[in-house]
Amino acid sequence: MIVPRRDGQEDRAESLVRGVDVTTSRVAGQAMERQMQPEPIIGLLDREGFLQRVDQLLEAARGDRTRFILVLADLDRFRDTTKYYGPDLAEELLKAMALRVLVAGGADAVTGRCGNDAFALFYASPIAEMPLRAEMERLRNSLSRLVVVVDVGVDVSVSIGYVVAEKEGEYAERLLRRAELAAHAAKTAGGRRVVGFSAVFEETIRIRQTLLASVRRAMATNEFTVHYQPLIPLTADRETGCEALVRWNHPIRGLLTPAAFLDIFQDFSLMLELGHRIRGIVLADLARWRREGSYMGKVAINLGPADLALGNLAVDLARSLEAIGASPRDMIVEVSETLLLRGAEGGMMLHRLHEFARRGFSIGFDDFGTGHASLTHLRELPLDIIKIDRSFIAGIEDNTRDAPLVSGMIDLAHRLGLTTIAEGVETMEQARLLRRVGCDVVQGFLLARPVDADSLPDAVRRAEELVAALEYDDQAQPGCPAASP
Numbered sequence: 112m113i114v115p116r117r118d119g120q121e122d123r124a125e126s127l128v129r130g131v132d133v134t135t136s137r138v139a140g141q142a143m144e145r146q147m148q149p150e151p152i153i154g155l156l157d158r159e160g161f162l163q164r165v166d167q168l169l170e171a172a173r174g175d176r177t178r179f180i181l182v183l184a185d186l187d188r189f190r191d192t193t194k195y196y197g198p199d200l201a202e203e204l205l206k207a208m209a210l211r212v213l214v215a216g217g218a219d220a221v222t223g224r225c226g227n228d229a230f231a232l233f234y235a236s237p238i239a240e241m242p243l244r245a246e247m248e249r250l251r252n253s254l255s256r257l258v259v260v261v262d263v264g265v266d267v268s269v270s271i272g273y274v275v276a277e278k279e280g281e282y283a284e285r286l287l288r289r290a291e292l293a294a295h296a297a298k299t300a301g302g303r304r305v306v307g308f309s310a311v312f313e314e315t316i317r318i319r320q321t322l323l324a325s326v327r328r329a330m331a332t333n334e335f336t337v338h339y340q341p342l343i344p345l346t347a348d349r350e351t352g353c354e355a356l357v358r359w360n361h362p363i364r365g366l367l368t369p370a371a372f373l374d375i376f377q378d379f380s381l382m383l384e385l386g387h388r389i390r391g392i393v394l395a396d397l398a399r400w401r402r403e404g405s406y407m408g409k410v411a412i413n414l415g416p417a418d419l420a421l422g423n424l425a426v427d428l429a430r431s432l433e434a435i436g437a438s439p440r441d442m443i444v445e446v447s448e449t450l451l452l453r454g455a456e457g458g459m460m461l462h463r464l465h466e467f468a469r470r471g472f473s474i475g476f477d478d479f480g481t482g483h484a485s486l487t488h489l490r491e492l493p494l495d496i497i498k499i500d501r502s503f504i505a506g507i508e509d510n511t512r513d514a515p516l517v518s519g520m521i522d523l524a525h526r527l528g529l530t531t532i533a534e535g536v537e538t539m540e541q542a543r544l545l546r547r548v549g550c551d552v553v554q555g556f557l558l559a560r561p562v563d564a565d566s567l568p569d570a571v572r573r574a575e576e577l578v579a580a581l582e583y584d585d586q587a588q589p590g591c592p593a594a595s596p
Contacts, residue, residue, distance in 0.1 A: 154213050154222075155230070161223025165233045165283035168221070169276070172235075179276040180243065181283075182232045183290040184212065184254055187268045187302035189228035196263065203260045208267065215253045225287060229294070233283075247271050247305045255303060270297035274308035292316070322375050330384060334360050337392045338561035342411065342532060342554050343574045345546045345581075349530065351571055352408035352443065354554065355393050356561050357385070382417035390428065396564040398435035405568045411443035411475060419446075419463040429470045439471035443496060447477040448488060461491060468493035475532070480520060489527060497524050501535025504555070508540050518548040525549065542581055553578075 156164060169179070186192075186208065193201040205228065212230040216222045221233040232250075255268040272294025274286050292312040297304040329335060335357060342352040359367040376382050393410060400407055418424055429439045444467050446460075468474055475496035476488060480503055489497075499520055506513035517533070524531045533545050536555030545553055558574035 155209050156221070156223035158223060158225045161221065161225055161231055161233070162283040162287065164221050164223075165286070168233070168235065169281055169283065177235060179281075179286075180234045180273055181276065181286040181290050182234070182247065182250065182271060182273040183225065183287070183294040184230045184232070184250070184269045184271055185226070185291075185294040185298060186228040187270055187298060192265065196265070200260055200263060200265075204258055204265055204267070207258050207260055208254070211254055211258075215250055226291075229291075231287060231290070243273075243275070244305065244307075247273055247307075251303070251305055268303045270294050270302050271305040272297055272308065273305070289313070319375070322372065323381075326372060326375050326381060329359060329361070330381075330388070333388075334362070335385060335388060336360055336563070337389055337396070338563055339396075339407070339410070339567045339570075340554055340561040341559045341567070341571045341574045342408070342552050343558050343571075343578050344552050345542075345578060346549075346551055349551045350408045351575065352411060352552075353567060353571070354411040354445075355389070355413075357389055358561070379417055382415060383421075386415070386418050390431075394431050394435060397432075397437055397441065399564070400568075401436055407567060407571065409441055409443050409473065411445050413445045413447075413477065416460070419460050422463070425463065425466040425470050425472070429472075439467075440473070443473040443475050445475040445477045445496075445498070446492075448481070465493050478534075480516070489523075489529075494527075494529055496530045496532060498532045498534050498554075499550075501555075504533050504535045504541055504545075505537075507544055508538065514544065514548075517545070517550075521549050539581065542578070546581065 165181070172179070189201070192204065196204075205224075209224065209230065212222050212232065216232045216234075219235060223231045225231040251269055251271045258265045258267050272290045272292065274289040274293060276286055289308040289312070293306045293308040296312060297306040300306070336359075337355050338358050339353040339355055342354060344351060357369060359372055361367050364371075376385065390412065393412060397410060414424075421427075428442070432438055432441060444464070446464065464474055473495040474493050475498060476492060476494050477498050478500040479497040481500045488494075497520070499517060503513050503517050503520075507517055508514075521531045530551045531549075532552040532554055533541075533550050534554050536542055536545065536553045536557050538557060541555075542553055542557060558577060559570040562570045
């Protein structure tokens with residue numbers, strides 16, 4: 112898939128959706144959990160039994176204005192614990208945590224296991240007479256302590272989400288769902304937190320579901336398309352290319368950049384579908400350019416986790432290119448550091464990238480310089496290209512630190528035999544400085560904004576003329592000293 116990127120002037124219309132990160136995929140995961148109940152733990156009700164008991168208490172208290180609190184205690188990073196220690200020890204850890212939940216809840220609380228790593232407690236009025244926030248913090252602290260399981264000490268922390276039921280007509284399923292939303296907000300904020308339910312959470316879900324429906328409709332009506340931004344060489348030994356960027360041709364709001372819909376594509380199935388469609392558009396454009404004799408050089412596409420999860424993508428894409436008279440050498444596969452997770456996922460992603468390299472694709476590392484492990488990736492990845500992040504280019508003219516950093520990145524890349532591309536070039540002075548410190552290729556609004564496939568040949572010609580003028584300016588001023596980054 113071509114991963115939606117935040118490039119240029121971002122569309123901020125969906126900022127509310129990103130304000131509270133409660134994903135639709137999380138809700139879908141919770142629905143799946145309800146169908147695949149974890150093994151019961153002695154002393155705790157399962158999800159169904161917990162909900163039934165809570166509904167009974169709510170019905171019995173109807174009319175007496177009793178105030179109830181439902182709490183969800185969700186273990187932080189339990190998946191990592193399972194991977195590191197193994198499933199057997201993880202299950203023993205859950206049993207130890209269940210005992211803790213029973214003790215913390217006391218005789219007056221209804222307790223249950225309402226997810227693989229989530230425990231629920233339902234309190235009647237006694238807890239409501241105390242300062243609620245302080246009580247929730249006390250509960251979190253009592254659960255977040257070292258657990259010794261099979262002679263192994265495991266540091267455990269939990270995120271607490273809670274909801275207060277103060278009006279008649281409440282029912283257990285809705286209360287638990289709201290507590291789950293609050294717990295997820297606590298985990299998203301970094302874990303080890305207590306968060307009370309807010310109506311904003313449900314509004315965010317509603318907005319996301321509306322957007323999700325719009326995206327699915329857009330898929331069905333082929334509203335997603337591709338624009339291309341030229342990659343223009345600054346040196347004679349490099350060739351022109353372009354980067355493919357996804358756009359949404361919205362019937363009401365017009366052409367949208369990825370900032371307007373990026374979050375929706377956390378949905379795995381949507382990512383796969385969009386990736387398949389966009390690659391099809393790129394291949395069709397490549398075929399047409401070749402028929403018309405308008406060779407645009409290598410086309411860069413961005414791959415995300417869903418794409419690299421497809422084990423046969425490198426083979427299929429190579430065959431598709433060969434079918435139109437092209438080859439893998441005509442395409443750059445770009446990945447970012449955030450995609451290269453550690454552990455099993457990271458190893459699988461690395462294996463996939465090596466498969467692309469073996470097939471002849473060029474591999475590019477996007478947004479270089481922004482990640483803490485970029486140097487490690489230079490050693491591990493089968494790279495051909497690094498793209499210097501726009502945040503460094505923006506300050507190259509007047510920031511005394513950015514210029515030497517950019518020069519150092521370019522020098523390091525060249526020593527490793529890599530091509531350098533500078534993103535976000537917006538001024539002539541930035542282009543001049545980059546040329547003087549040896550940058551190979553530039554990309555940005557100075558040269559061309561992303562354009563549709565029909566407009567790309569003209570955009571490339573204009574951009575090449577601009578770079579040629581830049582070279583002429585340098586030659587016309589032989590006494591002009593090189594930039595001292």
